[in-house]
Amino acid sequence: MSERMDVQVRAGGEGDLTALTDIYNHYIRETPITFDINPITPDERRPWLLSHPEDGPHRLLVAQSAGDGRVLGYATSSPFRPKAAYATSVETSIYLAPGSSGRGVGTLLYTALFEALAGEDVHRAYAGVTLPNEASIRIHRRFGFQQIGVYEEVGRKFGAYHDVAWLEKRLS
Structure with missing residues (x-):
């Protein structure tokens, strides 16, 4: 792992909207x-x-640099599907700002996210990972996710078809 940053993890809010949008874009x-x-x-x-x-x-x-306040990345748990019976399942994701990977930011974010979810009525967490993405597969496995399937050539972007691996983590 490269140099570790002094990072604060906190709930995201309106003041983060531009930085979060820039990362996603x-x-x-x-x-x-x-x-x-x-x-x-x-x-x-x-x-x-x-x-x-x-x-x-x-x-x-949101992961924020304690030094300069820059947003380094974010993690979410979102509804897995809109139907009521899915309410105890969430879909999780992590997005890091360019240059922020390999420094433990994703680990800090997922640690905080799963600590927060421990007190909630959540039974399973799912993650969809566009392949290839070894860094994402690696962090999900580190947090106990197991691959449960692959949607082959499910999306087309940049003129190519892409597979998506689905991973599951048991929370209760």
Whole structure:
């Protein structure tokens, strides 16, 4: 692991919206990791932000540099599916700012997220990982996720089809 930063993990809020949108737009423009195709504005991203309150099973946690206050990344737990019977399942994800990987930021975010979820009525966590993405597979496995399947060529981005691995973590 490279140099570790002094990082604070906290609940995300309105003041983070531009930085979070910038991070996400990097993945839209530069990678197949998200299947969104067109960059979004902070106003378009606001409903997503507001769907993650400070408590409950659907969280948004932000990693912030203690030195300069820069947002280094975020982790979320979001509804897995909209139907009521899925309420005890969440989909989790991590997005790191360019240059922030390999420093333990993702580990800090997921540690805090799963500590927060421990007090919630959440039975399973799921993660969809566009392949190949060894760093994402590695961190999910480190946190106890097991691969349960692959959707083959489920999305097309940058002129190529991409597989998505689905991983599951038992929480209760």
